[in-house]
Amino acid sequence: MGQKKSSEQACWIWYPGDWEIWLHEQISVRRESRGAVYPAYWRLDRAYSSVLFSHEYELEEPEEVTITADGRFALYLDGKDNVRFHQERLTLPAGKHELRVSVHNGVGVPALRVEGPTIRTNSSWQVTCYDRRWHPAGSWPEALSDAAVSPSEYRLATRPMDPVSLERTQDGWFADFGKETFGYLRMAGASADSEWTIYYGESREEAEDREQCVLLDQVKVPMEGEGVLTLPQARAFRYVQLVPTDPGATLAGVSMLYEYLPVEYRGRFRSSSERLNEIWDTSVYTFHLNTREFFFDGIKRDRWVWSGDAYQSFLMNYYSFFDQEVAKRTLVALRGKDPVVMHMNTILDYSLYWFTGIYDYYQYTGDLEFVRSQYDRMVTLMDFCLGRRNENGMMEGIGEDWVFVDWADLDNKGEVSTIQLLLSRSLETMALVAELVGDGDRGPVYRELSEALLAKTMNIFWDEKQGGLVHNRKDGVVGKKVTKYPNMFALMFGYLDEKRTESVKRNVLLNPEVQGIKTPYMRFYELAALCEIGEHEFVLKEMLDYWGGMLDLGATSFWEEYDPNQKGREHLAMYGMPYGRSLCHAWGASPIFLLGRYFLGVRPTSPGYGTFVVEPRRGGLEWIEGAVPIGPGEVELRSDGEKIRVRATHGRGVLRYRCGEEMREASIPEDGSWLEVRY
Amino acid sequence: MGQKKSSEQACWIWYPGDWEIWLHEQISVRRESRGAVYPAYWRLDRAYSSVLFSHEYELEEPEEVTITADGRFALYLDGKDNVRFHQERLTLPAGKHELRVSVHNGVGVPALRVEGPTIRTNSSWQVTCYDRRWHPAGSWPEALSDAAVSPSEYRLATRPMDPVSLERTQDGWFADFGKETFGYLRMAGASADSEWTIYYGESREEAEDREQCVLLDQVKVPMEGEGVLTLPQARAFRYVQLVPTDPGATLAGVSMLYEYLPVEYRGRFRSSSERLNEIWDTSVYTFHLNTREFFFDGIKRDRWVWSGDAYQSFLMNYYSFFDQEVAKRTLVALRGKDPVVMHMNTILDYSLYWFTGIYDYYQYTGDLEFVRSQYDRMVTLMDFCLGRRNENGMMEGIGEDWVFVDWADLDNKGEVSTIQLLLSRSLETMALVAELVGDGDRGPVYRELSEALLAKTMNIFWDEKQGGLVHNRKDGVVGKKVTKYPNMFALMFGYLDEKRTESVKRNVLLNPEVQGIKTPYMRFYELAALCEIGEHEFVLKEMLDYWGGMLDLGATSFWEEYDPNQKGREHLAMYGMPYGRSLCHAWGASPIFLLGRYFLGVRPTSPGYGTFVVEPRRGGLEWIEGAVPIGPGEVELRSDGEKIRVRATHGRGVLRYRCGEEMREASIPEDGSWLEVRY
Structure with missing residues (x-):
């Protein structure tokens, strides 16, 4: 605490993590399925509505400050809480005082901004949710300092964009924006009082299919009519079909407000291969579209924050935007609040990726302050995980836990080797951070648990005959099936010696007999692991084939799933829905990471x-x-x-x-x- | 689950406890100090904003239902969550199906009402906050069934009331409503566009003191003027001073909308003493004023829910309104949500009173369903308490814990005997409820802990020479001071044998040398304990003196504190404020309990x-x-x-x-x- 230099700008402050958790709550209920709300199917935590800020100051002269709060506020000095002020301008007395400001906001995030010649809100202020624990206040001075725009009013940037074509159809209009995009559709000069249905499509097929497209809007043009009508919800699309209820209704034009997170394109890549350059560019565009309030999985359907997906986005981010804010927001939002009673996103592996995401965040950024701020919640999440180990000290799915690993034909029952490797890495992260924050009690315990689990895992699952790790052990019986998953994680995490590395390369990763991977999600780790063992030529060829294959099919952003063996509309379907597949999925953008980390190196x-x-x-x-x-x-x-x-x-x-x-x-x-x- | 009889009315349903927790959040931030907000200074928990309801049905014929949600909803059948409906009228197919309805509400409580010929929302529906745990839905069919009024729109009842006098003063008006009351002030025929300051007082002195009265309102009469203006905030007062900014402004009349919880006056008491009858009537009126959305401490100042105060209100309620709903709401609101990181209302004793409140609730109502619904949260609160025992297995204040016991000159440092007795009783409650819900693992553990702690407590604190329990042990040294507190709790809880009972009576409770009690709060237990040992004549005399003393001073409701030795304005002051004392405090109404339980018996x-x-x-x-x-x-x-x-x-x-x-x-x-x- 103490007085800050007057040169520092005043910024909005809040209970740490609460703006992020509030924003996450907002975006998690924006998913729609043909007009019906489809909220995230895990517990959404909420910001505290009533918080108390504290700041100690020493003034030689009285000072007038301007107080702006998002919510109702009351200010008092030196613990005299019966004598409260709620004027927006106030003269603070000289001398040494403790200033406290209580803010309540039942809708947005309670936030505070105080500005005087020397007294100004910033992260040196303390805050509590009245649980007798004080924390440094949360803030984002670069984006949330303007007194006129409270944190609850935060919006991404927008800019107008026109379609590349707009056709009159039999009963409406059809627009093509030339590439995958995201934002608010605009209708110009629509007839007053006319009613419209808007069908969106990431593909032409989807926008044309009125019965099955995933996203649609019902619009009523105001009585005043004309002008430009901007639709209230942002959608993902390339194509749009607009159909009026009254065939006589007219429309002068269609455009959109492209909505995006302002980021700097700091990572760059060019090569002698134009195809590869196009893969890089499309990857970065795909990734940018999914880099928003948080790292999203895909922009059309969920727009949710998934830990396993985000883990890859963190890595891509370090080789492209290096935007620490969106990474921190995503980690905070994923973790939510205590108590932990189920796995992150309902998926066992996804709890574990969160820890590895913290590990990488620290390696790439060295941001100890953030890592420290997460330590308490790391401990409680790890307590939850450790409490769900079986009698062998391993984690497996309990009850309705979803053990995902990948969209693939997999038996994830019992002890899955990949899960134990992720848990080892998570415990390694806990040990590292415990040491960083000086938790001398827990650090060695985590370290020991991590090492013991790793040794046990390698011992049980390593199949000498097949030369790799098998997928799982069920009812005490070690499986016969070798899959790529545990082998590529063991390799990437540095858990294999030279001999086993060579064996995994030959017998698993480059072995066509071993079940192939169909999602860009797991191709990420597969190709990363191959790069770790120097198979850059192989990886380059795979990239050109696999991501190049999507480009050949006209992709302007990379997909959730791509199986080169599929044909036509098969490429659009998923989850039993003809247009269920997301054609702009963050995990499709992994060439960013592969080229940055392993080619630029x-x-x-x-x-x-x-x-x-x-x-x-x-x-x-x-x-x-x-x-x-x-x-x-x-x-x-x-x-x-x-x-x-x-x-x-x-x-x-x-x-x-x-x-x-x-x-x-x-x-x-x-x-x-x-x-x-x-x- | 399963289909309900069609005769049953549809009612609103919600996540169990969440409407109560939401309502508690609302009322906890209504306190004001001269116009500045003064939220409760403990963590306020919040309702989940996104919940999922589930109901299995079997229909011979399709059935049309009407769906009303407080929030955005989507309905789907048999787990097909991609096919969602959001129409308000829908025909459900015949056959056996599982209906699910997701509701999101970021402001009020997500709530649902479905009404069809046979399918109707009620407590047999299940609900989850998406944490994979399902619970019977919360509901209150008697009050919250109307589709037109959602649970978030719940309001207490009101009725118009006139003052007994309205005087013109030098620069305004002064009204006396004849007795303590609560509600919305109304101004009739105030000049258009005039501005007013309203000063409220529970006493004439307070309403007359513009600089120091606790409650005030700034009012601007609309340009249309005239008519009747009802102020937006309900206040506690008997007297009101209204002063216009412009001396020329006029006012035709003043009245109010009295706001109250509709309850039935089921307990009745009359005796040959008119004074005692007046005490009973004033107690019931005092208690009714404080029996609102929840049991409040007092209506003027806090209007917060305090566990120690509520514990007494529970007992008074059983002898007056027997309103189970307000008792349940209060228990749920006090407990809030996990994780527990500090004591209830910040006070150690108040965590423990919550358990004893559950104990009594079960004894008086036999409502096993409610007790069962609280068991999980009882366990986590008790885990918290047990985790804060010292090396002797006793609880004492840690860090900033507030050990209250009473407003009195007390040393509550170290091991306070009263606290250990309350913890014993709390553990007894845990054992009882564990047995009721069939938790065979924890039940015996709690039982054993309770008995061991009680034996240890009696052993350490019983002072044979002084013939009673001493107040505390500090730094291993048992204190010399005997106070009434531990002795009266031990007596009431049945923890004393006949010999010790007699000793406590003579040496402590009726011993003028022992420090007297000045709050009606602890006089409650003192007089109850005296009744337990048959001292009814003494108690009657005390009641007539003590509560009669307040009546002699003109009280129309009973006070937060009453010291017969104080004079004049001294009776109005507390907390360093000239009008800090609440003149209508729930704990002032204890004659209800004493007369009901020990005189009617x-x-x-x-x-x-x-x-x-x-x-x-x-x-x-x-x-x-x-x-x-x-x-x-x-x-x-x-x-x-x-x-x-x-x-x-x-x-x-x-x-x-x-x-x-x-x-x-x-x-x-x-x-x-x-x-x-x-x-």
Whole structure:
């Protein structure tokens, strides 16, 4: 606490995490199925409606402050809570005082903004939900400082966009916006008092199918008519069909307000392959469309925050926007509040991905303050997980727990090896963070649990004959089926020695007999694991085939699922619905991560890129070039057949490269100047 | 689940406890201090905003139902959640189906009402907050069935009332409503566009004191002016001063809308003492004013729900209105939601009174269904309490815990004997309810803990020399000070043998050397304890003096604190404020309980008055008569110097009475006819 420098801007403050949890509640009930609400099917936690802020100050002269609250507020000094003020302008007395402001808001987030010459709200203020625990206040000074716009009024940015075509049909209009997009449809010059049904489609087929398209709107043009009518709900679409109830109704034009999170495109990638460049661009566009209030799974259907999906988005984000705010918001929203009585998103694996997301967040950002703020909730979620281990100390689905792993033909009953590996990694995360926050009691316990579980898992599930990890153990019987999942996680997490790594590569990952992966979701880890073992050429070919295959089918964003063996409308169906598949799904954008981490080859070796490695691999391409954000700075590089040029504007980096048979290392200058090495 | 009889009315349903918790949130932020909001200073929990209802039905013919939701809803059948309906009228198909309705409401309580010829919402429907746990839906069919009034629109009843006088003062008007009251002030014929300040007072002094009165309103009369303006906030007052900003503004009249919970005055009491009858009447009026959405502490200032205060209100309620709904609402609201991280109302004793409140609720009502619905939250609150015991297995204040006991000069540091007695009783309650709900694991543990703690407490705190329990033990040293508190609780809870009872009576309760009690709050237990040991004459005298003393000072309702030694305005002050004292405080109404339980002498001997005892004691009065509600029925009786007449319309009752030196018993007829015995 204490007085802040007067140069610092006043910003809105709130109970930490509560604006995020409130925003998450809002977006989780925006899903619609043909006009009917379809809220997320897990418990939605809520912001506290009544909170108390506290700030100690010392003034030589009295100071006039302006108080703006989202909600009803009362201010009092030095614990004299019977003497309360509720004027918006107030002169605070000189001397040393403790200022307290109570704010109640039963609809939005109770938030406070105080501005004076020196006294100004910021994260140094403390806040409680009246449970006798004080926390540093939550804030987002870059976006939520304007007194005129409260945190509850936060909206993404918008800009107008026109369709590439608008056709008159037999009984209406049909617009094509040229590519997948998201926002508020606008109707210009519609007849006064006319009524319309709007059918949206990510595909032409969907927008044309009035009976089955997933998204639709019923619109009534006001009596005043004419003008431009902006629809109240933002939708995902490329195509729109507009049909008036009265055949005589007219329409002058259609456009939209594209809605987006302002982010900086900090990651860049170009190569000698135009196809690969297009995959990069489409990936980034797909990812941006899904990077919104939070990392969403897909923009058409759920628009929910799913932990397993978000875990991949975190990783893509580090190689594209490096937007820490959306990552933090997503972690906070996913976790919600105590008590934990079920798994995140109802899925066992998804509780565990949340921990690994924290692990990576710390590695990439070094943001100890945020990690520390999450520690209490990490402990209670881990308590929940540990409390659900079976008599062998392993987690398996209990009751209605959903053990997902992947959309695939899998038997996830009993002890699934992938789950135990994720739990090991989660316990490793707990140990790491316990050490960071100085919890000397729990740290060693987590460390020991993690190591013991990992040893047991490798011992039980490793099948020497088949040369890899088997999928599960059921009723005490270890299964025969080797799947890629546990093997690729073990590899990525560094849980395999050299010999087993080689075995997994040959017998599992590159073995066509082993069940293939059909979702971009798990292809993410599969291809990452192959890169970990140096199979860049193979991975490049897979990328060009798999993501290139979607481009060949006209994709302008990448999909939730893609099976090259399917045909025509089969590509649109999922969940028993003809247009159930999302054609713009975050997990479809994984080339961002693969190209950034494994081709440009940039990764932190200490938290927040204090130190890092750049190990570019062209995978057979003539040349690659690009940039990777590394916290406040970036790495820029180009690699071709003759040389590598690299520079960095943050941290201490090492360039690793192969020269003939030899691996060499060179320090990257810390002054931002270029390093060039020739083979 | 299953189909209900068509004769049953459809009612609103919600997530169990959530309407109560939502209502509690609303009322907890209505306190104001001279116009500034003053929310309750403990964590306010919130209703879930997104819930899912479920109902299985079997129909021979399709059936049309009308669906009304408070919030946005979507209905689907048999788990097909992609096919959702949101029409208000819908024909449900014949056959056996599972109907699910999701409702979201971010402001009020998500609630549902479905009405068809046979399918109708009621408590047989199930509901979840999407945490995979299903519960019977909450409802209140008697009050919340009308489709046009959702649970969030629930309001208490009102009726117009006029002042007994309205005077013109130098610069305004002054009204006296003749007695303490509560409601919305009305101004008739105020000048258009005039501005007024309204000063309220429970006393004339307070309403006259513009600088210091606790409640005030700023009112602007609309431009249309005239007519009757009803102020938006309900206030507690007897006197009102109205002062216009413009001295020329006029006012034709003042009245109010009295706001109250409709209850039945089931308990009745009359005696040969007119003073005592007035005490009874004033007690019931005081109690009714504080019996509202919940049992409040007092109507002027807090209007909050305090567990220790409510515990006494529960007991008074059983001898007056026997309104189970307000008792249940209060218990649910006090408990709130998990996780428990601090004591109820911040006060250690208040967590414990909640358990004893459940104990009594079950004894008086026999309502196992409600007790069962609270069991999970009883367990987590008790876990919290047990987790805060010290190394001796006793509870004491930790950190900022408030150990209250009473407004008095007390040292509540260390192990306070009263607290251990309350914890013993709470553990007894846990054991009882664990047995009722069939929790065979926890039941014996609670029983054992309760007995062990009680034995230890009596062992440590009983001071043989002083003949009573001492107040506390600090730093391992047992105190010397005997206070009435532990002794009266031990007596009331039946924790003293005959010898110790006699000792406590002589050495503590009737010993003028022992520190006296100044609040009606603790006088409640003191006088109850004295009645337990047959000191009715003494108690009667105390009642006539103490409560009679307030009547002598002009009280029209009973106070938060009354010290006969104070003078004039001293009676109005508290908390360092000249009008801080509440002159209408629930705990001031304890003669209801004392007269009902110990003079009319009616008490249950098995849950819900299946069996009961009537043991009238006149305490020296010539005659007493009255009625006590006993669940669905009542006991009516009259006792004078010659005979006792008693009848009962429920349960199996026994009349106990003294005939000379002998105690006699007689069965009360079960057919409702009179029993008469003569001495």
